Amino acid sequence: MAFNEQEEAKVRELLAAFENGKRINELDPAEGEPGAMRIEVMDASGETRSMELERAVAEAGNPIAGRWWANDQATPTAGGWFGSLDFLRLLPETLGLGRYLVSDDRQMRKLDPRDSTRFADGSPAALDGSMGQCMWCWNRAWYFTEIVTAARTYWAITLKPLEGYKSVKIPAGGTSWLGAAVMDRTEQKLCSLISEEERYRGGNGSALTLATNAKRPALDTPQATMLGMPATEISTTNFGIYARKRGEGWEANWFVAQAAEQILLAVIMGTRNLQAPYNAEKDADGLYQGGFGTGVTDMPDWNGYNAYYSVIPTSVGLEMGDGTGLVDYALPASEAAEDQEAPYKTFKVPVFFGLVHAGYGHLWRWTRGLTVSQEAGVKTEVYVAKSMYADFNPNSVEGLLKVAECPQKEGYIKRVSTNGLCMMPTEVGGSASTYYADYFWTNGASQTGLRVRAAGGRAHHGANAGAFATYANYAATSASAYYSSPLCVFVDDPEID
Known part of the structure; x- marks a missing residue:
């Protein structure tokens, strides 16, 4: 198949761009604040999109377990999830949700996830108050953030405050x-x-x-x-x-x-x-x-x-x-x-x-x-x-x-x-x-x-x-x-x- 003159010119431009391409370590240093920079990412849909560098760095070190609801819909069912799917799946485990016996000085002792009459180490647990109070706990602090846009309301759970938003800390308890x-x-x-x-x-x-x-x-x-x-x-x-x-x-x-x-x-x-x-x-x-x-x-x-x-x-x-x-x-x-x-x-x-x-x-x-x-x-x-x-x-x-x-x-x-x-x-x-x-x-x-x-x-x-x-x-x-x-x-x- 023969190219016409215009097509040949485009091919030469592509080859020149490829040959003149630089490795990352050969690029000039970026200028400006991280908030103004963007990077290329593949999102959950599989599509290639851009994302603010500052946000990408923050979320990589502070994953989000989130759900969103469409503001123009009456359904109580979330429209979808956002943030890290793995973090949302593992949220109960990450927060340590489950049954504990808690002493008056607030020391938490985890019970066996399958048998509340035993501690996690297998030893017997008394539920009559003599070993602590029967409590349903999260054993680490977490943060809640609500984000409201014109189209959606987002509820986010993170382990650190969410950069740029009003996050409320919920201590271990x-x-x-x-x-x-x-x-x-x-x-x-x-x-x-x-x-x-x-x-x-x-x-x-x-x-x-x-x-x-x-x-x-x-x-x-x-x-x-x-x-x-x-x-x-x-x-x-x-x-x-x-x-x-x-x-x-x-x-x-x-x-x-x-x-x-x-x-x-x-x-x-x-x-x-x-x-x-x-x-x-x-x-x-x-x-x-x-x-x-x-x-x-x-x-x-x-x-x-x-x-x-x-x-x-x-x-x-x-x-x-x-x-x-x-x-x-x-x-x-x-x-x-x-x-x-x-x-x-x-x-x-x-x-x-x-x-x-x-x-x-x-x-x-x-x-x-x-x-x-x-x-x-x-x-x-x-x-x-x-x-x-x-x-x-x-x-x-x-x-x-x-x-x-x-x-x-x-x-x-x-x-x-x-x-x-x-x-x-x-x-x-x-x-x-x-x-x-x-x-x-x-x-x-x-x-x-x-x-x-x-x-x-x-x-x-x-x-x-x-x-x-x-x-x-x-x-x-x-x-x-x-x-x-x-x-x-x-x-x-x-x-x-």
């Missing part, structure tokens, strides 16, 4: 793997342990008589004796007082621990709707997909059964270790049932790398360190404490940091503020299957005063429940049969600035 509180009634101290001893009796500390309840369980069941059950009917203020008796670094569901749980669930599972159907299979990228289903949110006639007290014992899910999946729990039949062998209800209890209930359902979780200030019909403001190690007064916003404003009408959550890790709704108008897919309750339109956040929903909230569900109707002195507050711990002060 954790929360009760039980998803609820246990009270030492003798010492009036908040715990996270598994025991049927009377000193740890759940509920309000007394057995239930349930004399008028038509569907009551037998009075020797945990749902009536409250032995081995979570503690409830305590205000968020008192939960905090009882938690701090363990020493510095301990609290009752401090808002940073609550936020960490929500962030990890959304990024690892790839959805903001944790009640999406459970899918044991990973996607084509080897990532988790889907939620955990209904969980413990569809309890029928809860009041008639045991007057809204807890129905799931603290031992449920123990056999899962650090696993992720669903555990069947059969609720004892009511005394009035003809078939006493048939359960009143069988729940599929979610477990997320050892965290029972996966952040939603069963009992509301009071959240400490966050105060909602509302002026009826005018505005609702959200404040957070700058330090957990300092004293905290839930009856004032003095010294707190304003981080967001909430709508004064309730509804399904459409947008959430991550500012200061408050994780509070800033817009409603979604549904049970769109955006955050969880509900926001408020009485801001009609009542003035200070309120606290309860998170997660309770055992008969159905589709309204979820990790992002928020109830902001009550003051810090409120207490009820279906409110608890899991113990949490931080090795360093989770400061917000």
Whole structure:
């Protein structure tokens, strides 16, 4: 095949360029700042593209585990991942997510990932508090960064601050793997342990008589004796007082621990709707997909059964270790049932790398360190404490940091503020299957005063429940049969600035 004159000229130019090409060590030194330089990279699509040199260097030494959501779409499912696929796949292992026993001086001792009754070295582990508190932990500090562009919202988890963005540090720490509180009634101290001893009796500390309840369980069941059950009917203020008796670094569901749980669930599972159907299979990228289903949110006639007290014992899910999946729990039949062998209800209890209930359902979780200030019909403001190690007064916003404003009408959550890790709704108008897919309750339109956040929903909230569900109707002195507050711990002060 013969070339024409123009084609021959192009071939000569290409040969000349090839012969005159230089090795990297023969090139002149680059001039200017690294932020103005670009390099050639092959991205996840396999296409060759350019990237800022400064960003490439930063991300190579600080990989990102991230998910993104399209701003113009209502789906709670992430549109995709970004950063390092390997880092996202290995995030639970990298952060050391799982079950630990933590001593009062905050020393973490890892339990066997497959058997929570043993330590990782194979030696026996007592879960009755004598060897430490039963905690679901991340054993290293990490950073959360939200990046919002015109088209997308990105949630990033890194091990160092993300250059050029506002990254918030979450120190090594954790929360009760039980998803609820246990009270030492003798010492009036908040715990996270598994025991049927009377000193740890759940509920309000007394057995239930349930004399008028038509569907009551037998009075020797945990749902009536409250032995081995979570503690409830305590205000968020008192939960905090009882938690701090363990020493510095301990609290009752401090808002940073609550936020960490929500962030990890959304990024690892790839959805903001944790009640999406459970899918044991990973996607084509080897990532988790889907939620955990209904969980413990569809309890029928809860009041008639045991007057809204807890129905799931603290031992449920123990056999899962650090696993992720669903555990069947059969609720004892009511005394009035003809078939006493048939359960009143069988729940599929979610477990997320050892965290029972996966952040939603069963009992509301009071959240400490966050105060909602509302002026009826005018505005609702959200404040957070700058330090957990300092004293905290839930009856004032003095010294707190304003981080967001909430709508004064309730509804399904459409947008959430991550500012200061408050994780509070800033817009409603979604549904049970769109955006955050969880509900926001408020009485801001009609009542003035200070309120606290309860998170997660309770055992008969159905589709309204979820990790992002928020109830902001009550003051810090409120207490009820279906409110608890899991113990949490931080090795360093989770400061917000």
